[in-house]
Amino acid sequence: MKLANRMKDLKPSDIREVGKIIAQKTGAISFAGGLPAPELFPAEKLDKVTQRLLQTNASEALQYGPTLGYGPLRGKIAELMSREGVVANVNNICITAGSQQALSLTTMMFLNPGDTVIVENPSYLGAFSAFQPFEVNFMGVDTDDDGMDIEKLEQVIKSTPSAKLIYVIPNFQNPTGRTWTLERRKQLLAIANKYDIAIMEDNAYGELAYEGERIPSLKSLDTEGKVMYLGSFSKILCPGFRVGWICAEANQIEKFELLKYGADLQNNQFSQMQIYEFLNSYDLDEHIAVIKSEYKIRRDLMLKVIEEKFPSEAKYIRPNGGMFVWMELPEHVNTRELLVKSLEKNIGFVPGGSFYAGGECENALRLNFSNMDREKIVEGMEILAQVLRDNI
Amino acid sequence: MKLANRMKDLKPSDIREVGKIIAQKTGAISFAGGLPAPELFPAEKLDKVTQRLLQTNASEALQYGPTLGYGPLRGKIAELMSREGVVANVNNICITAGSQQALSLTTMMFLNPGDTVIVENPSYLGAFSAFQPFEVNFMGVDTDDDGMDIEKLEQVIKSTPSAKLIYVIPNFQNPTGRTWTLERRKQLLAIANKYDIAIMEDNAYGELAYEGERIPSLKSLDTEGKVMYLGSFSKILCPGFRVGWICAEANQIEKFELLKYGADLQNNQFSQMQIYEFLNSYDLDEHIAVIKSEYKIRRDLMLKVIEEKFPSEAKYIRPNGGMFVWMELPEHVNTRELLVKSLEKNIGFVPGGSFYAGGECENALRLNFSNMDREKIVEGMEILAQVLRDNI
Numbered sequence: 001m002k003l004a005n006r007m008k009d010l011k012p013s014d015i016r017e018v019g020k021i022i023a024q025k026t027g028a029i030s031f032a033g034g035l036p037a038p039e040l041f042p043a044e045k046l047d048k049v050t051q052r053l054l055q056t057n058a059s060e061a062l063q064y065g066p067t068l069g070y071g072p073l074r075g076k077i078a079e080l081m082s083r084e085g086v087v088a089n090v091n092n093i094c095i096t097a098g099s100q101q102a103l104s105l106t107t108m109m110f111l112n113p114g115d116t117v118i119v120e121n122p123s124y125l126g127a128f129s130a131f132q133p134f135e136v137n138f139m140g141v142d143t144d145d146d147g148m149d150i151e152k153l154e155q156v157i158k159s160t161p162s163a164k165l166i167y168v169i170p171n172f173q174n175p176t177g178r179t180w181t182l183e184r185r186k187q188l189l190a191i192a193n194k195y196d197i198a199i200m201e202d203n204a205y206g207e208l209a210y211e212g213e214r215i216p217s218l219k220s221l222d223t224e225g226k227v228m229y230l231g232s233f234s235k236i237l238c239p240g241f242r243v244g245w246i247c248a249e250a251n252q253i254e255k256f257e258l259l260k261y262g263a264d265l266q267n268n269q270f271s272q273m274q275i276y277e278f279l280n281s282y283d284l285d286e287h288i289a290v291i292k293s294e295y296k297i298r299r300d301l302m303l304k305v306i307e308e309k310f311p312s313e314a315k316y317i318r319p320n321g322g323m324f325v326w327m328e329l330p331e332h333v334n335t336r337e338l339l340v341k342s343l344e345k346n347i348g349f350v351p352g353g354s355f356y357a358g359g360e361c362e363n364a365l366r367l368n369f370s371n372m373d374r375e376k377i378v379e380g381m382e383i384l385a386q387v388l389r390d391n392i
Numbered sequence: 393m394k395l396a397n398r399m400k401d402l403k404p405s406d407i408r409e410v411g412k413i414i415a416q417k418t419g420a421i422s423f424a425g426g427l428p429a430p431e432l433f434p435a436e437k438l439d440k441v442t443q444r445l446l447q448t449n450a451s452e453a454l455q456y457g458p459t460l461g462y463g464p465l466r467g468k469i470a471e472l473m474s475r476e477g478v479v480a481n482v483n484n485i486c487i488t489a490g491s492q493q494a495l496s497l498t499t500m501m502f503l504n505p506g507d508t509v510i511v512e513n514p515s516y517l518g519a520f521s522a523f524q525p526f527e528v529n530f531m532g533v534d535t536d537d538d539g540m541d542i543e544k545l546e547q548v549i550k551s552t553p554s555a556k557l558i559y560v561i562p563n564f565q566n567p568t569g570r571t572w573t574l575e576r577r578k579q580l581l582a583i584a585n586k587y588d589i590a591i592m593e594d595n596a597y598g599e600l601a602y603e604g605e606r607i608p609s610l611k612s613l614d615t616e617g618k619v620m621y622l623g624s625f626s627k628i629l630c631p632g633f634r635v636g637w638i639c640a641e642a643n644q645i646e647k648f649e650l651l652k653y654g655a656d657l658q659n660n661q662f663s664q665m666q667i668y669e670f671l672n673s674y675d676l677d678e679h680i681a682v683i684k685s686e687y688k689i690r691r692d693l694m695l696k697v698i699e700e701k702f703p704s705e706a707k708y709i710r711p712n713g714g715m716f717v718w719m720e721l722p723e724h725v726n727t728r729e730l731l732v733k734s735l736e737k738n739i740g741f742v743p744g745g746s747f748y749a750g751g752e753c754e755n756a757l758r759l760n761f762s763n764m765d766r767e768k769i770v771e772g773m774e775i776l777a778q779v780l781r782d783n784i
Contacts, residue, residue, distance in 0.1 A: 010651070041454040059431060063632050097656035098657060111396050115396075129654040133500055196393055240453055240456065241661075259402070263525075264493040264496070268634045268660045269632035271662060
């Protein structure tokens, strides 16, 4: 049987492939995946609310529920949006299977085969995997410390009539850790309005700020309904529940409902209610504070080893939040080859080339600091320093 | 912003729309949705295994997991496949967000825009919603008490070069309740092999048999890897977890992994582990026996009211299993109009026209007997009998 054309160019995610190799090694230290610290999951609190749920409301929690999500949780999420300066109500929220599904549904909503998504260069590689099955093109626009290069963006839009969507991660970007300035955000919106192009604002990491002021979200600056805001509980609660959301105009959410219904009818009802009960019973800010305090320490430990032990040719970006340190090595170093050597020493990372729309830039790497404990960060980074010294 | 072409023809599911209306009425009796009986969910047992999970293995249960699903659950599902006469191992299983997602991913795997899915006439309307966003056509082939009309099927295939996939529900079909004979199953496979077309075998209801022998699944008869078998825990455990699966050849499962990754990275890890622990700790057959015993009583009560109180012009199919009774009224009766009158009396059902690929046949209706308790079935069916008598 012939497969559909879309299957032709699909290939496994480098993150997941590195993860599979690491899972088979004992004692490996992984800076590869974007995994939260499992020891910080609020297991006891979730145990309490889950028991209550199963003992008092199992018939609702285990049953089918609405396509757009569990109503009370949608309401809570609408309230959470005020943290991002967005005035929203339940009709502005569609709950999705993590923000990954939101990437997929937004692509479906706006793009025909042959259309183009504009992404930051580099950008989250899982987003490429969400776009690809819809046979769209993606095109990278370079970024600097302030965000996307807006002049280049406008050039690309002018020369690419098929451009229909711009995908950005303005806070503690994956993979670079960079945060867009307010000025750039305003410029991006002006461009989107001028050329009538939708924006997908992925804010998976916004709550994980270790320093600096919160900068208004694109959605909070959006006066024309151009921004599809993607949020997630994966990094602030746990990823195992697969609960994320889209915040958009109510008439857009009605369209997302049709796509969500076709894709999987609805999200896991049980986990939506677990999260609702958790938010209702405990202080989310208190929990986020615990995560931030630990991740900040881990980031600082990672940066300390880099400063003290890495060869000076390794250039890196100091992130003010999120989960990643981005590093560029001299151009002659191929980090896919470096990974092979690093894995021999039981250390994993993701080669930077995977994050580029065009596959260019093979001399960078992404290091995650949230998943390993403090000791392993120091131990693993010291080994990696040695691998680098041996191979630069 | 212009939406993608696929958004043009999408419309809300009639099942969900009727459900929304009913949810707003107090004391309504619904024969509309395909909902299980919530009072039969094994809440206490799930409470026990869930507590154990959160107290002993929260760091795995709340974390990201593999794209194809939680390994031990994939193994258990492979074992379950032996009930259908299928020899499978972990590499033959991709866990999906209910079988709805399996419908969507299988469409993506085999169909280009403009290609055609052949469906039973009538068929599950949620499947149409899964197909539509991929801009495919669907074409219905009439069925009789033994299954699809194979001669007509072959004619359609011969005259439709774009036909790439045949979607069938061989056991206790939704909406008709019919079950395919072994002979028809073999004929279908012969056709699929002859014309090199993939089959999607949806077996959501197979375990809910109230009488009769189990007939071998299409997958068990499949010697050429043509059948994508779709299974689900929604009807035998609970739908709130959204856990279903695809059973296919290992090299096909590798392709599904790429689609699943793009669509949502992976299923809810927590609920996969809940189900695994449930299957490991309790006897699934014992639980299914409880469900079957109650549903059989409810079916019999529904049929009794039909026999005794419905006008004789109402022709219905007696189902040997599943959740639905299919009824055809005289041709002049439009069941969409009938529904309006029925809802005035607080009774819901799904008009039959929704289940036809071409929208023909507006004089049928689908009645669900699993979700309402015995008293409500009798009460609601008696009211519906009166509505029919007043409107035929």
